[in-house]
Amino acid sequence: MQNLVSKMMNGMLSRAGALNHSVESRLYRQGFTQPAVRRLIAWQILLTLAVLPAGALFFWIGLWPLAFVAGSLLATFNFYFLARSIQQILYVKYDRQLLVSMLFRFYGRLGITAVALFLLIVWCRVPVVALVAGLSTVVATIVVWGGARLFEQNAKEA
Amino acid sequence: MRKTLFIVLNTMALLLVGAAAAFAQEHGAPMLDASGLGLTCFAAAIGMAIAAAGCGIGQGMGLKAACDGTARNPEAGGKIMVTLILGLAFVESLAIYALVVNLILLVANPFVG
Numbered sequence: 001m002q003n004l005v006s007k008m009m010n011g012m013l014s015r016a017g018a019l020n021h022s023v024e025s026r027l028y029r030q031g032f033t034q035p036a037v038r039r040l041i042a043w044q045i046l047l048t049l050a051v052l053p054a055g056a057l058f059f060w061i062g063l064w065p066l067a068f069v070a071g072s073l074l075a076t077f078n079f080y081f082l083a084r085s086i087q088q089i090l091y092v093k094y095d096r097q098l099l100v101s102m103l104f105r106f107y108g109r110l111g112i113t114a115v116a117l118f119l120l121i122v123w124c125r126v127p128v129v130a131l132v133a134g135l136s137t138v139v140a141t142i143v144v145w146g147g148a149r150l151f152e153q154n155a156k157e158a
Numbered sequence: 159m160r161k162t163l164f165i166v167l168n169t170m171a172l173l174l175v176g177a178a179a180a181f182a183q184e185h186g187a188p189m190l191d192a193s194g195l196g197l198t199c200f201a202a203a204i205g206m207a208i209a210a211a212g213c214g215i216g217q218g219m220g221l222k223a224a225c226d227g228t229a230r231n232p233e234a235g236g237k238i239m240v241t242l243i244l245g246l247a248f249v250e251s252l253a254i255y256a257l258v259v260n261l262i263l264l265v266a267n268p269f270v271g
Contacts, residue, residue, distance in 0.1 A: 090224070138251060
């Protein structure tokens with residue numbers, strides 16, 4: 001029994017590792033050349049991918065899981081495009097077209113977020129606590145990522 | 159380490175108890191009159207204005223410092239960018255929380271029928 005459980009755990013871990021690798025390679029192709037940023041966004045995307053089936057499985061409980069999934073998707077969308085635009089600001093050579101496209105993208109992202117939140121809160125009447133918890137997944141990911149980095153640094157120094 | 163964990167757990171417990179008490183009051187909520195409604199709208203507007211101003215100033219200062227640092231020392235650009243993204247994500251999440259709270263106050267207020 002113990003052997004079976006350990007085999008299942010190993011299989012799950014290796015699949016998670018493969019998924020992480022595939023997400024990171026896709027992010028690299030999209031221009032996320034900084035390993036730390038790429039890892040952070042990959043973790044956030046993996047968290048959202050893990051939350052999605054859970055929300056679909058537990059939709060019969062009520063709106064809570066769906067609100068959490070919606071908040072998580074919205075936070076991931078925001079975080080991904082924020083990181084992407086900052087990379088472009090700092091690394092791509094400045095020209096006028098870039099500036100205009102950056103402004104449009106920035107305000108477009110904020111507009112989409114505001115409209116989505118409005119629709120979720122006003123029309124769908126989702127539970128706000130679950131929505132805010134979903135939106136906080138980015139903060140949780142950053143905290144966990146920071147802790148992991150600190151742990152790695154301490155392990156290297158020791 | 160143990161002290162930090164103790165503080166974090168205590169804060170979370172207090173937040174959970176406070177949130178439960180706040181949501182328990184929803185059922186016996188009094189209805190708002192016209193002046194109360196006006197004050198709510200005013201509070202939502204002022205709240206969003208303060209949140210937008212604070213977050214805008216914070217993001218601007220962060221971006222300015224990052225640009226300064228990268229211009230002075232381009233080799234440190236990667237590390238600066240990671241820190242900048244983290245800071246901006248934190249600040250932006252605060253603005254989004256403020257937007258959620260103000261949307262609740264304006265259009266999904268539990269105290270208005």
